[in-house]
Amino acid sequence: MPPRARPRPKILIVLHQETSSPGRVGHMLLEEGFDLDIRRPPLGDELPCTLDGHAGAVVFGGPMSANDEDEFVRRETDWLQIPLKEN
Template sequence: MRINVLQHTPSEGPGSIKDWSISRGHEMYVYHPYQFDGVLPAADQTDMLIILGGPMSPNDSDEWILNERTLIQKLLDQNVPIFGACYGAQQIAKTLGYTIGKAPAKEVGWAPVYLKSNAVPDLPEKLVALHWHEEMFEIPEEAELLFSSDLLENQGFVMNHRVIGLQFHFEPQADDVREIVVNDAQYTKGSLLKQSSDDILNHLVPKENKEVMFKLLDYITN
């Protein structure tokens, strides 16, 4: 399987998604459309699409952001597995015609999320995830609410056994968290989670996050 990854900032890479890809014997190709003149994979060369987070908004008018949604729509029409994290989940919802707007609260740091659906088997009822956002998506009518947090109901959705979007991050491992924080520590300001960059760095990445990431990716590819 060819997995095409859309990465949107140097500090937010695929993390444990790469580990999953290697363990399942897939090939991963990472694209950086924000940097390399909007280069994107072709739909007919995409067996699975991963859309990672970033500082931009789906409401921005950059041509490559619009072109991403054209690609997403083609893959939705073809029932290709798609996983989106943060901005990536917002792009999926925007492609389906739903609103992206300011969340009730800016969430930056570690906080629990709660399972709201049994669509994906064997997931824990509560997990602690890394949050790094202040926008949110509407849950598409075609989808099912998958996760909520204390500050935001719409934290994740699952659709048609092929698409999962999460507003938060299960994919970062310890090195990834360090990379995010040392480069974007100023973003913690104004977060209602009230965690400093040191607080975030000193929090151990829950081992179950990688296990759940694997289960989510297995679910949409099986």
């Protein structure tokens, strides 16, 4: 019986537009053996309560500012405490 393949570690990718992609960063992570967990908070995707099960996170920019009053911006900036605490 062949050995079981170990699951590939995941990287959380946070994007902000429907047509955005992780581009070269995503290609590099895939080449290094990571799976990508892509979330788009402005489109309703929730961010995880913990990064358990993820090897890291990459938060991309967008047309908004961290100072904007959009609800998803506030939730996302509040969420940044999670990876900072879990590091």
